[in-house]
Amino acid sequence: MTLLMALDYASVAVFALTGALVASRSQLDLVGFIFVACLTAVGGGTIRDLLLNRDLVFWVADPAILLAAVCAAVVVFFGAHLLESRYRAIVWLDAFALAIAVPAGAGVAMGLGHHWAIVLVMGVATGCFGGLMRDVVCNEVPLVLKQGELYATAAFAGAGAAVMTSLLTDDGMLALLACAGVTFVLRAGSIAFNWRLPVYRARPPRPERPKQG
Amino acid sequence: MTLLMALDYASVAVFALTGALVASRSQLDLVGFIFVACLTAVGGGTIRDLLLNRDLVFWVADPAILLAAVCAAVVVFFGAHLLESRYRAIVWLDAFALAIAVPAGAGVAMGLGHHWAIVLVMGVATGCFGGLMRDVVCNEVPLVLKQGELYATAAFAGAGAAVMTSLLTDDGMLALLACAGVTFVLRAGSIAFNWRLPVYRARPPRPERPKQG
Amino acid sequence: MTLLMALDYASVAVFALTGALVASRSQLDLVGFIFVACLTAVGGGTIRDLLLNRDLVFWVADPAILLAAVCAAVVVFFGAHLLESRYRAIVWLDAFALAIAVPAGAGVAMGLGHHWAIVLVMGVATGCFGGLMRDVVCNEVPLVLKQGELYATAAFAGAGAAVMTSLLTDDGMLALLACAGVTFVLRAGSIAFNWRLPVYRARPPRPERPKQG
Known part of the structure; x- marks a missing residue:
């Protein structure tokens, strides 16, 4: 339980950094x-x-968690100009946050005794929806749908690792570690070494010229 | 109850097909x-x-329903290139899904004994929000807001038919059938025969030239 | 309690006007x-x-509230062409709606005995999310994120005023009045007199020319 709350805190803080960095690209004020x-952070x-x-959403039960997000926003507001590339920082911090949030989601679902398919979905949803809301609201192309990157795939594989580990070893702690590791390695490999799955390609469009016999 | 669950399954499968087809237009990978x-499918x-x-969201209570969505995604990933026009397939499958989801939503609200206005809203919301999320996330123009098409209107009329039928006949099965029929006929008529309601038109903008006497 | 319900009704009606005006800019039909x-209105x-x-979302508990939104939509559909500037009307009506919805949100959270941080968040969320959904769905730039305007800031300050007043005076009514007043004054000042907070500015981009010694 305490471990799960620590995961929630950590993912809130790191996702908040990415949110504030996206806000800096839109030139918002401090409250923005x-x-x-x-x-x-909490999406x-x-x-x-x-x-x-x-019964209670995690941050309604423990409002102190919002403080972590607020601090992250303030730090970025005054410190983001020190960064060489904000986009690079967003992508990498988002990878860390993903690797924390997926086990946070999968762990809560496992703790409540849900079906393994629900554990998978909660891992992916907890990992992906915060960043998805950030990008939809700020009108950026959602990272989760960037063509040919492993993102939902990393979350999915990580949540799958959690399910497998907990089936094989019955050790919740190990399952969360495996989940975080698999998620981060796949996502980082995609960013750094361009790892990817084959994407869908339609047939090339037929030429637009009319048939000329 | 069983009928309502069958409706949920069917609308999940057909909406999943449309979602996967939209994903194919964004050239995502299989996990995308x-x-x-x-x-x-479940939005x-x-x-x-x-x-x-x-108490439980329908797919948390019955995770097998997610399998229908996953299968639909796999079928589209490997089969979509066979389609003559993916956009046409999206629009027509979406019409079928709408005509299944509206009675699924209205039926659940009726079963819980809600006010007829809530039955209307749940029919429209269940029908429209899955497709709306799909289009917002994939940055397509939402079908529900396409200028001059019957979409929310079809859902609204269908849910209204469910309310009227159940008031007049007290036959829940018939109400759901009427709902599906009215929704599909209106939506299909809008696609095939261009049926529409008058849209709002502002006064034509005044000419931009300065007044010249 | 009655006051809070009146606030919900009023914010629903005024937000519905702004939603219908945005719909008129997208040339939708009456159902749109x-x-x-x-x-x-209810977002x-x-x-x-x-x-x-x-236990129940406010408009599921009291469906009559939806009637207010429907009436507002009908009024705008037939009357919006009388407006000199629809954008101006949207911005000002949205300011009124914000100043009603923030106390409606903060008041409910205070009535349930929540932590002050949750009261703040609920004030901001109730005020901002309806308009945010409207703008995301209709593909407008969200008012809440318009560069250099006080919007979330106004909501935040208003909710803060509610918290402070209720701590100092223990008078719930006064707290809601202070909340509405502060929110409206800040938002209106931002629209009319261009009040704003400093926005984030990155370092100017380095010139793109290659170094020439």
Whole structure:
């Protein structure tokens, strides 16, 4: 339980950094930074808690968690100009946050005794929806749908690793570690070494000229 | 009850096909197909279940339903290149899915004994929100807001037919059939024969030239 | 309680007007107007009620509230051409709606005895999310993220005023009045007199020419 709360705190803080960095690309003011940071930070976990019908959404039960998001937003507002490339920082921090949020989601679903398919979905949803809301609201191309990158795939594989490990070893802690590791390695490999799955390609469009016999 | 679950299964499968086809237009990989297909497939019903505060969202209660969405995504990933026009397939499959999802939403609300206005809203929300999420996330123009097409209107009329039929005959089965029929006929008529309601038109903008006497 | 319900009614009606005006800019039909008006009108309060895990979302408990949104949509459909500038009307009506919805959100959270940080968040969320959904769905730049305007800031300050007043005076009514007043004054000042907070500015990009010694 304590481990799961620590995961929630950590993913909130790191996702908040990415949210604030996206806000800096839209040149918002400090409150705008805090708004986008909080949305990104708690978005995925909130959807998880609503879907699982938990009594209280995690940050309503423990409002101190919002402080982490606010601090991250303030740090970015005053410090982001020190970064060489904000886009690079967003992508890498987002990878860390993903690797923390997926086990946070899968762990909560496992703790509640849900079916393994629900554990998978909660891992992916907790990992992906915060960043998805950030990108939809700020009108960026969602990272989760960037063509030919492993993102949902990394989350999916990580949540799958959690399910497999907990089936084989019955050790919840190890399952969460495996989940974080697999998620991060796949996502980082995709960013750094361009790892990818084959994408869908339609047939090439027929030439537009009319048939000339 | 069994009928309503069958409707949920069917609308999940058909909406998943449309989601995967939209994913194919964005050239995602297989996991991206599954992600968008699941979002589209369960989006509307999930919002219905959250709004009605049901104990468990329908696919958390019965995870096998997700398998239908995953299969649909796989079929599209390997089969979509056989289609003559993917856009045409999206629009028509979406019409079928709408005509299944609206009665699924209205039926659940009726079964819980809600006010007729809530039955209307749940029919429209269950029908429209899956496709709306799909289009917002994939940055397509939402079908529900395509200028001058009957979409929300078809859902609204279908849900209205369900309410009227159940008031007049007290036959829940007939109400769902009427709902599906009215929804599909209106939506299909809009696609095939260009049926539409008058749209709002502002006064023509005044000419931009300065007044010259 | 009655005051809070009156606030919900009022914010629904005014937000519905803004939703219908945005629909008019997209040239939708009457049902499209009603769809966007309802989404805008009940969006923020619905998210508040889901997050606070209230037994019933406010408009499911009292469907008559939807009638206010429908009427607003009809009025705009037939009357919007009388407006000199629809954009101006949207911005000002949205300011009024914000100043009603923030106390509606903060008041509900205070009434349930939540932590002050949750009262703040619920005020901001109830105020901002209806308009945010409207703008995301209709593909407008979200007002809440317009560069250099006070919007989330106004909501935040208003909710803060509610928290402070209720701590100092223990008078719930006064707290809601202070909340509405602060929110409206800040938002109106931003629209009319261009009040703003400093925005984030990155270092100017380095010149793109290659170094020439």
